[in-house]
Amino acid sequence: PHVLTERGIFRYEQVTYPMEERGLQFGDGVYEVVRLYSGAYVWLQEHLDRLYRSAAAIRLSVPFAPEELSERLEQLRRMNDVREDAILYLQVTRGSFPRSHTFPTENRPNLYAYIQPMARKTDEIAHGVHATLTKDVRWEYCYIKSLNLLPNVLAKQEAAERGAFEAILHRDGIVTEGSSSNIFLVKDETVYTHPATERILNGIVRTRVKQFCGELGIPFIEEAFSVHDLARADELFLTSTTSAITPIVQVDDITIGDGRPGAVTKSLQAAYQKATQPAASN
Ligand code: PMP
Numbered sequence: 001p002h003v004l005t006e007r008g009i010f011r012y013e014q015v016t017y018p019m020e021e022r023g024l025q026f027g028d029g030v031y032e033v034v035r036l037y038s039g040a041y042v043w044l045q046e047h048l049d050r051l052y053r054s055a056a057a058i059r060l061s062v063p064f065a066p067e068e069l070s071e072r073l074e075q076l077r078r079m080n081d082v083r084e085d086a087i088l089y090l091q092v093t094r095g096s097f098p099r100s101h102t103f104p105t106e107n108r109p110n111l112y113a114y115i116q117p118m119a120r121k122t123d124e125i126a127h128g129v130h131a132t133l134t135k136d137v138r139w140e141y142c143y144i145k146s147l148n149l150l151p152n153v154l155a156k157q158e159a160a161e162r163g164a165f166e167a168i169l170h171r172d173g174i175v176t177e178g179s180s181s182n183i184f185l186v187k188d189e190t191v192y193t194h195p196a197t198e199r200i201l202n203g204i205v206r207t208r209v210k211q212f213c214g215e216l217g218i219p220f221i222e223e224a225f226s227v228h229d230l231a232r233a234d235e236l237f238l239t240s241t242t243s244a245i246t247p248i249v250q251v252d253d254i255t256i257g258d259g260r261p262g263a264v265t266k267s268l269q270a271a272y273q274k275a276t277q278p279a280a281s282n
Helices: 022-026 044-057 066-079 122-127 150-161 204-216 227-232 263-281
Strands: 002-005 008-011 029-037 040-042 086-093 110-117 129-135 166-171 174-178 182-187 190-193 220-222 235-240 244-251
Touching: 002 066, 008 066, 022 086, 029 044, 040 066, 044 066, 044 086, 044 204, 066 086, 066 110, 122 244, 129 150, 129 235, 150 166, 166 244, 174 227, 182 204, 182 227, 190 204, 204 220, 204 235, 204 244, 204 263, 235 263, 244 263
Parallel strands: 129 166, 129 244, 190 220
Antiparallel strands: 002 008, 002 110, 029 040, 029 086, 086 110, 166 174, 174 182, 182 190, 182 235, 235 244
16 A cells, blocks of 8 residues: 655655654644445545544644645545545644644654555445444544544543443533434434534534534534433434434433434434545445
């Protein structure tokens, strides 16, 4: 496989990182994960827009201009001859310099991007998953897709050890988002989710769900809900680039609705399917 770096495209084995990489030592960088279905990027432009926004928020410059970056990612896709379902991982860091908290005086950011196969999570999407509640202990700037993922890693690990697929994070009882997803509650055919404040990552799929709700005439309310609301929810689902729209049928010992994916979730899944179809036939 090939890897895109700030210096061009190289073979996977040729790309190594120095010890004093600020991404490693400080988590000083940002990243994106983009879906590919049948070898075609899904909503690439939206992901790149968010990458530049995340970078600007931490005063980091992305090595390529937006148009050039998308051209190079297209080149990377062709060179890897991707035809299956996959994901692109892309990160930009402030570079490699002798260790010091303050920014280096020279502007020499590092970038790498590679594509790896990843099948659709068919079972989870069809039947739903279990989730567990965990305290949201993250910093206040969760709208930045930064490399600092330790709280997310610990939350997801805790979920996995409890046999759950995702950790639902709450701050003082208010559900913010998942450890790597956005969370939505359905009550009386209305969809509720945490507003896109600094406390959550505004997901690319989240934005699409908002659009689908508009198109389907489903009320979409950006209003946070609490952990107590879960017991009264008709449906619950999560969204992310890797998991699309996945029903949540159980949260710890609370069964959501009748324990099966609900009608609103299914209609949104159908809209997602339709929206990502053209990409698949490219
Ligand atoms: N929140 C967090 C914390 C995430 O890591 C992710 C996954 N990137 C999301 C939400 C969902 O975002 P997206 O739909 O852009 O994948």
